[in-house]
Amino acid sequence: MSLxxxxxLWQELLKTLLVVMVGLLxxxxxxxxxxxxxxxxxxxxxxxxxxxxxxxxxxxxxxxAYERGEIASVRIALYALPRRxxxxxxxxxxxxxxxxxxxxxxxxxxxxxxxxxxxxxxLRFIFSDLFGEAAVPVPxxxxxxxxxPVGMGLLGVRIVxxxxxxxxxxxxxxxxxxxHNRYGGGPA
Amino acid sequence: MTLYLVCFCLFLLLGIPVAICLGxxxxxxxxxxxxxxxxxxxxxxxxxxxxxxxxxxxxFFILAGNLMNSAxxxxxxxxFAQVIVGQIKGxxxxxxxxxxxxxxxxxxxxxxxxxxxxxxxxPAMKRDGYRVEYAAALTAVGSLLGPLIPPSLALILYGVxxxxxxxxxxxxxxxxxxxLCALLIAYALYKARxxxxxxxxxxxxxxxxxxxxxxxxxxxxxFIIVGGIKSGIFTPTEAAAVAATYALVxxxxxxxxxxxxxxxxxxxxxxxxSAGVMLVVAMASMTSFLMxxxxxxxxxxxxxxxxxxxxxxxxxxxxxxxxxxxxxxEPLAALVLAMPILNQVFPMLDVDPVQFGVMVVLNLMxxxxxxxxxxxxxxxxxxxxxxxxxxxxxxxxxxxxxxxVLLLVAFVPQLTLLLPKVFGGST
Numbered sequence: 001m002s003l004x005x006x007x008x009l010w011q012e013l014l015k016t017l018l019v020v021m022v023g024l025l026x027x028x029x030x031x032x033x034x035x036x037x038x039x040x041x042x043x044x045x046x047x048x049x050x051x052x053x054x055x056x057x058x059x060x061x062x063x064x065a066y067e068r069g070e071i072a073s074v075r076i077a078l079y080a081l082p083r084r085x086x087x088x089x090x091x092x093x094x095x096x097x098x099x100x101x102x103x104x105x106x107x108x109x110x111x112x113x114x115x116x117x118x119x120x121x122x123l124r125f126i127f128s129d130l131f132g133e134a135a136v137p138v139p140x141x142x143x144x145x146x147x148x149p150v151g152m153g154l155l156g157v158r159i160v161x162x163x164x165x166x167x168x169x170x171x172x173x174x175x176x177x178x179x180h181n182r183y184g185g186g187p188a
Numbered sequence: 189m190t191l192y193l194v195c196f197c198l199f200l201l202l203g204i205p206v207a208i209c210l211g212x213x214x215x216x217x218x219x220x221x222x223x224x225x226x227x228x229x230x231x232x233x234x235x236x237x238x239x240x241x242x243x244x245x246x247x248f249f250i251l252a253g254n255l256m257n258s259a260x261x262x263x264x265x266x267x268f269a270q271v272i273v274g275q276i277k278g279x280x281x282x283x284x285x286x287x288x289x290x291x292x293x294x295x296x297x298x299x300x301x302x303x304x305x306x307x308x309x310x311p312a313m314k315r316d317g318y319r320v321e322y323a324a325a326l327t328a329v330g331s332l333l334g335p336l337i338p339p340s341l342a343l344i345l346y347g348v349x350x351x352x353x354x355x356x357x358x359x360x361x362x363x364x365x366x367x368l369c370a371l372l373i374a375y376a377l378y379k380a381r382x383x384x385x386x387x388x389x390x391x392x393x394x395x396x397x398x399x400x401x402x403x404x405x406x407x408x409x410x411f412i413i414v415g416g417i418k419s420g421i422f423t424p425t426e427a428a429a430v431a432a433t434y435a436l437v438x439x440x441x442x443x444x445x446x447x448x449x450x451x452x453x454x455x456x457x458x459x460x461x462s463a464g465v466m467l468v469v470a471m472a473s474m475t476s477f478l479m480x481x482x483x484x485x486x487x488x489x490x491x492x493x494x495x496x497x498x499x500x501x502x503x504x505x506x507x508x509x510x511x512x513x514x515x516x517x518e519p520l521a522a523l524v525l526a527m528p529i530l531n532q533v534f535p536m537l538d539v540d541p542v543q544f545g546v547m548v549v550l551n552l553m554x555x556x557x558x559x560x561x562x563x564x565x566x567x568x569x570x571x572x573x574x575x576x577x578x579x580x581x582x583x584x585x586x587x588x589x590x591x592x593v594l595l596l597v598a599f600v601p602q603l604t605l606l607l608p609k610v611f612g613g614s615t
Contacts, residue, residue: 018459019452022247029248029429033422047241050425054244054466055235061463064456070464071205072518074561076576078203093202100211108231115232148231181570 014060021057025050045122052120052144059151063158079177087170094163101156108149116142189484192217192475197516206518206561207464210471210525214478230474237473238466241425242348246296246465248428249339251458252409252435253295258450259439261406262304265290266312268403270391278380279388280316281326282373284309288330289369290403292337293410294435296344298556300461302331302564306571314572316386322379324568325582328557330372331564332590335519335553336365336546338410339431341465342519342553344424346545349527354424355417356542358410359611360604364546367603368593372586405438418611465520472524479528489532499538503598506533507551511591514555518563522552543604547597554590557583 032046065071078086119138127138169179196213200206211230218226269286273279287305295301306327313323335342338358347354379385391399413431416422422430439446479485496502513522526548534544556564559580569579596603 015456019455022251022455022459025244025247026251026429026432029244029426030433033426033430050244051239051241054247054462055238057247057459058238058463058466058470061459062467065460065463065467066205068457068460070460071207071467072464072561072563073203073205074200075203076560077201090203093199093204096199096202096212097204097208100208100215103215103227104211104231104234107227111228111231114228145231145235148235 015064018057018061018064021053021060025053025057028053045125048120048122052122055144056147059147060154062151063154066155066158066162075177075180079175083175084170086176087166090176091163091166091170094159094166098156098159098163101152101159104152105149105156108152109146112142112145112149116140116145120144189479189482191220192478200516206521207467207471210468210475210521214471214474217478226478229477233474233477234470237470240348242344242354243466243469244425245339245344245354245428246341247458247462248425248432249296249341249344250300250461251454252339252428252431253297253300254454254457254461255432255435255439255446255451256294256406256409257300257304258454259435259443259445261294261443262287262291262308264399264402264443265406266305266308267391267395268399270388271396271399273388275387275390276377276380277387278377278385280309280313281318281323281376281380281385283388284313284323284326285330285369285373285376288327288333289337289365290407292334292365294406295334296339296341297461298331298334298553299563299567301334302328302567303571305331306568310568310572316388318385319383319582320572320574321578321582324572324574324579325557325586326372326376328562328564328568328579329583329586329590330369332550332553332557333365333369335549336361336368338362338413339428340549342523342549343545345469345520345523346527346549347424349524350531350541350545352541352545353608355414356608357545358414358417359607360542360546361549362607363603364550364593364597367596368590371589371593375586375589402443405442409434468518468521469524472521475525476528485528485532488529489536492533493536497536499536500599502533503537503539506530506537507547507594507598510548510551511554514552515558516561517552517555518561519549519552519556522555523548526552539598540601540605542608543597543601546604547594550590550594550597554587554594557587557590 028046028050032043036042078090081089117140119140120143124138192213195216196209199209199212204212214230218224266283266287269283269290272286273282276282284305287309288301291301291305295304306324309327310320310323314320334340338361340358340361343357343361344354346352347357409431412434413427416427416430417424436451492502492505495505510526513526517525530548534541537544556562559565559576565576565579565583569576572579
């Protein structure tokens with residue numbers, strides 16, 4: 001399998017995961033409403049699980065959000081520069097941004113391993129309902145916090161590949177604004 | 189703090205995404221003040237910033253809007269607006285604004301509204317002989333109705349940050365939005381007489397009857413949301429989930445325009461769009477953490493108070509500052525950043541938190557239609573293929589109307605507080 005195919009496959013997989021997460025969020029929230037009004041029996045773990053799902057979803061979607069231009073940026077100053085300089089500044093900006101992402105990967109994991117030792121409270125309820133008390137080890141909060149460095153890492157890699165694409169494009173004749181309009185996601 | 193601001197602006201000019209600029213500026217600040225041990229607090233603050241149950245409303249409301257949009261609701265809304273407006277000079281401009289108002293009830297963000305309506309209305313107005321920059325400017329300013337009519341992401345965020353009732357905030361935004369819409373229509377009709385704009389196309393009689401039934405379910409959505417929250421049936425988060433489910437159901441069974449592919453795409457876009465918002469919130473919470481350890485909000489509040497003690501002048505001054513902030517920052521980021529400071533100044537102001545919320549949100553939203561960081565302007569100028577300068581100039585008179593409404597919101601409490609008061613109680 002070629003590298004390109006592998007990348008498409010991996011992206012499709014991640015997209016599907018995001019779709020499933022949004023679907024799950026919606027399903028749990030609706031189940032909560034139905035349970036409370038229909039059966040007068042709230043799901044005690046619903047709120048907490050949804051909050052963690054939101055963190056997971058947001059972090060894993062960052063890479064695509066960047067790609068689609070959902071993370072707004074200001075490019076007027078770049079476009080006002082001469083063509084070559086505009087590309088250079090754009091690349092410098094990308095490197096700085098990626099640097100922050102990778103720094104957050106390091107400290108994100110550090111934070112997750114220091115603060116994430118206690119078990120996820122909501123999962124404890126679910127697990128003890130399903131398997132009985134303490135039958136199966138409950139995942140620790142580490143798994144909630146660890147998604148931040150993962151998401152920032154993916155975003156960082158995506159920004160680096162953007163920087164490389166920028167360097168390639170700067171050798172051609174296309175202006176920076178045309179380049180962004182064609183490959184830069186949204187209109188922002 | 190000066191260091192932080194200078195770095196932030198510098199990074200912004202490099203074309204780095206706004207949210208990342210917030211983080212980079214925080215990082216530079218930590219490096220230069222030698223507080224590197226606080227780096228471990230960075231991921232912690234990011235997570236606690238977005239670990240909030242009410243923030244879940246954001247993906248749900250975005251999803252509801254996306255689903256309605258990909259069910260091709262925009263077409264029905266525009267046709268229905270044509271029926272309402274009827275045959276008057278400059279009618280299509282009025283249709284644009286009426287449609288904006290109706291679309292606001294399904295979309296929570298101004299940008300979504302500008303791109304959905306813009307892609308329908310700007311070409312249509314162009315075909316009918318309107319100047320493109322006028323059509324684009326009107327669409328951009330009309331999209332500001334989105335964040336005032338429930339659901340509104342900006343009002344939700346204000347509610348989350350201040351603990352103000354989201355149901356009350358939603359209700360409070362309605363009258364200002366109606367007023368803004370009416371004034372903009374008056375402006376469009378005046379413009380139509382001066383520049384001799386054409387009559388809008390006629391909607392065939394046999395199409396008319398069906399349209400109400402097509403548009404009505406969408407128009408019901410804000411009432412379901414506000415009614416549900418205010419009567420205590422749903423929490424705001426549940427109301428948002430219900431709204432998304434409602435959109436899914438009517439898209440599948442009433443319009444029958446949703447298929448699996450479209451639903452999947454709507455879900456996916458809801459995830460990415462909310463990720464953009466969440467990153468801003470996460471990064472901004474690190475910034476407000478830094479500000480709080482430096483005691484910046486109190487210092488700024490003191491500085492403001494040393495300028496004037498009069499609540500009225502203070503309110504005016506605050507509006508000017510927020511307008512300037514809105515010029516350079518995306519509204520949600522500006523909201524998160526400004527909130528600690530606003531909380532300090534607020535007790536001196538003698539206004540209701542609900543009224544204050546609508547004021548702050550409308551104020552920051554005006555920055556969406558002004559350069560240099562006007563996302564709505566970027567969108568409409570891309571759709572209309574017209575230069576940013578031309579649109580910005582054409583947008584000036586409608587922006588003046590927005591500022592006028594802003595002043596009314598700031599100084600006439602009844603405009604915002606009447607509805608929440610009539611429907612009493614707080615949830």
